[in-house]
Amino acid sequence: MSCPRHLTDGFDPTDPDLLRSRVPLPEFARLRETAPVSWCPQRRGASGYDDEGYWAVTRHADVKYVSTQPELFSSWANTAIIRFDESIQRDQIDVQRLIMLNMDPPEHTRVRQIVQRGFTPRAVNSLRDALRERALKIVAEAARRSRDEGSFDFVSDIAVELPLQAITELIGVPQEDRSRIFDWSNTMAGYHDPDYSVTKEAGIEASMDFLAYAMNLAAARKECPAKDIVTQLVAAEDSGNLSTDEFGFFVILLAVAGNETTRNAITHGMHALLTHPEQWERYKSERPPTAAEEIVRWATPVVSFQRTATQDLVLGGQQVKKGDRVGMFYASANNDPEVFTDPESFDVGRDPNPHLGFGGGGPHFCLGKSLAVMEIDLIFNAIADALPDLRLVGEPRRLRSAWLNGVKELRVAA
Numbered sequence: 001m002s003c004p005r006h007l008t009d010g011f012d013p014t015d016p017d018l019l020r021s022r023v024p025l026p027e028f029a030r031l032r033e034t035a036p037v038s039w040c041p042q043r044r045g046a047s048g049y050d051d052e053g054y055w056a057v058t059r060h061a062d063v064k065y066v067s068t069q070p071e072l073f074s075s076w077a078n079t080a081i082i083r084f085d086e087s088i089q090r091d092q093i094d095v096q097r098l099i100m101l102n103m104d105p106p107e108h109t110r111v112r113q114i115v116q117r118g119f120t121p122r123a124v125n126s127l128r129d130a131l132r133e134r135a136l137k138i139v140a141e142a143a144r145r146s147r148d149e150g151s152f153d154f155v156s157d158i159a160v161e162l163p164l165q166a167i168t169e170l171i172g173v174p175q176e177d178r179s180r181i182f183d184w185s186n187t188m189a190g191y192h193d194p195d196y197s198v199t200k201e202a203g204i205e206a207s208m209d210f211l212a213y214a215m216n217l218a219a220a221r222k223e224c225p226a227k228d229i230v231t232q233l234v235a236a237e238d239s240g241n242l243s244t245d246e247f248g249f250f251v252i253l254l255a256v257a258g259n260e261t262t263r264n265a266i267t268h269g270m271h272a273l274l275t276h277p278e279q280w281e282r283y284k285s286e287r288p289p290t291a292a293e294e295i296v297r298w299a300t301p302v303v304s305f306q307r308t309a310t311q312d313l314v315l316g317g318q319q320v321k322k323g324d325r326v327g328m329f330y331a332s333a334n335n336d337p338e339v340f341t342d343p344e345s346f347d348v349g350r351d352p353n354p355h356l357g358f359g360g361g362g363p364h365f366c367l368g369k370s371l372a373v374m375e376i377d378l379i380f381n382a383i384a385d386a387l388p389d390l391r392l393v394g395e396p397r398r399l400r401s402a403w404l405n406g407v408k409e410l411r412v413a414a
Helices: 016-021 025-034 060-067 090-098 107-119 121-125 128-149 154-159 161-171 175-189 200-223 229-234 244-275 277-286 291-299 369-386
Strands: 037-041 053-057 304-309 313-315 318-320 325-329 407-409 411-413
Touching: 037 318, 053 060, 060 313, 060 325, 090 244, 107 121, 107 229, 107 244, 121 369, 128 154, 128 161, 128 369, 154 161, 154 244, 154 369, 154 407, 161 175, 161 229, 161 244, 161 369, 175 200, 175 244, 200 229, 200 244, 229 244, 244 277, 244 291, 244 369, 244 407, 277 369, 291 369
Parallel strands: 053 325
Antiparallel strands: 037 053, 304 325, 313 318
């Protein structure tokens, strides 16, 4: 079955030019109503895969089902990335199977059991005071810049800083190296955007440089253990810890999954609050603990990931064949009216809020959810205290990406 005829011919929600302009929520709504699991054709190789399209899964229930059935829907077969640049070679896709995001059980289970040591409630809560102080300093500096210069870029001056500092704090990156982490992660995540990666070679070079840096960090901790998460993960490799290679790919995953996604959630959250002034006033007066989850639902920083069917099966009434790629569109699922009352409304008090912004459950549910929620909560509390009269002075400048709902610039002033 093709995408519904009442949608524009050739509609593809992984088109990076489309996502540079908007998330196609109206089209997702029509797909949910008329063809919740639908075949979207692509020119062979357009996404870097030797096939002619994928199944688009748009309803909340179906996205959850695909997420929680790893024996039926593989992350390893074609990775979780639904669209690469068409010039990518298959061996460049296959090497990404070393990243936990792209593993299946039991290998995924083994690696996740190791890395979750760094994300226990105790480990995350131990960062709270340090991150609160960092949030206050970040916002204070932005407020100073607004006074001196009249306006500032919310993305680079606020949204980027706390997630970057949280990840680098977690793995012990020296302060002087943190800008390099930011540049590398931008280039890797923005490979469809010419502002970040003009050539394919630039993206590959950033990945290799970042990987080498992380592997060197692991090697240093093996040589000289410290009281940090890196030591916990790698210092005793023969005792169930990560190899140097595995740690390197884990750090790359943290940089993209932890840094890029949280900063985009913060940016979209600020834009939502400022374009819904009644919600901003409510947030400032009540500081509802539900706000962070609604910000993630509203933003849905990862528009989609994919799985590959491991056997012939029926999904949403459609016959899916073994080897077919299946796209899980979280941005659609998070606006499903069968699950959310008035989903097009931004409501900082929304409760319950069973959004899929951290994944649809199952083995790949976001390991860093509690850290991300903490960061969002801390930064917006700091903004509400120090910049209560913040206002927009420009429209968001969006990232060109096939799967990230990203913003490169958002000009604001106090």
